[in-house]
Amino acid sequence: MSNYQVLARKWRPQTFTDLVGQDHIAGTLVNAIRSGRVGHAYLFVGTRGIGKTTSARIFAKALNCEAMTAEGNPCLACQNCLEIGSGASMDVIEIDGASNNSVDDIRRIRDNVVYAPTRCRFKIYIIDEVHMLSTQAWNALLKTLEEPPAHVKFLFATTEAHKVLPTIISRCQRFDLKRISQKAISERLGDICKAEKVVVETAALNAVARAANGGMRDALSILDQLIAFRSGSASIGEADVLEVFGLTSQAELLQVLAAMLNSDAQELLFRLDRLSREAKNLDQLYSDLVGIARSLLIVACSPRNAAAILEVDGSEFELISRLAGQADAGVVQRLADGLLNHESKLKSALNKRATLELTLLRVMRDAQAVQLDEVLRRLARLRQSGSDPVLEAEVGAPQRQRIALDLPEAPAYPAAEQKKNLI
């Protein structure tokens, strides 16, 4: 057996520069060290796999590094950096809050903080999942947290800040980590693939980034699985990602939305039938549809800033813009609103396929329906002038152009290979 290390561990950021998508945090921490204004307790908040513990570890290294670089990064070469990096340092203590949450565990910390660090400048306690600590445990730590010895720093990480007592939060400097943009994840994955000498198409990297939903660790785990699945092949394409994870391609999702914008029930049901036959994960499909409807809405309402808001790859943005450019912004808004309102229905449904079809048909009809305020406006106009110019214009106008994406059609799924699990 080779000594294989998963990508998420192998490529865990070691310096603030490596930390993707969290520039606001890296900048503040570096400035704090440079200006000598380092607090004694920090709380890193954010969803899983976006770099909370990693930020804490880099900060711990930077605080104790003997030769910090000009950019404010730990040097990764001094003994302190090496020991902390390998988890061998006596002065940087990592504690899992989920399994060490009793009063006795915390008392042990409280009794140990008084001893000076053995080698480093600071003795640093990194406590993960800190919301799991019991109230009694926090009470045991409260006094120490307020006035710890000068050589002690506490770095807490949590996914659920609302479960941490306000008295604790007020004693910490709080940092909220952001979900990492799809574009940033995709670029980082591209760099890693290059270094690992694996050829992965950009569309495939985009699909992985989309599936990871803002988490770098999830993205790297998906990439790992993908490389294992396609080991030996020359390159990995978007179709591989979609097949392994039951995802739907961006183009197919846009075709579903185009059918809805055209109010074409026949086309919509045809598209859904195809996707269901390919045994796509229908919950994921729906949530992807919501995501793409949001993208359409942003492009339709704010074309100038849409690229910066969405942070998606250029080719994806071009496709979304093409559809949004042909659609009516009001209809797009009602479509996005309708999809969002019905999101929970599919999750609890027993027959997911039927629920998906009915929900999308209803959302499509509701989005296209003439709105009550518009009807009232027309009635008022009729009462005043005896005619409705909008209606007359509509009657005289040529039929509205059909919204089209002009994409090459993916080959239909071969009947013989249809998966059994259709729901």
Ligand SMILES: [Zn+2]
């Ligand atoms: Zn160092």
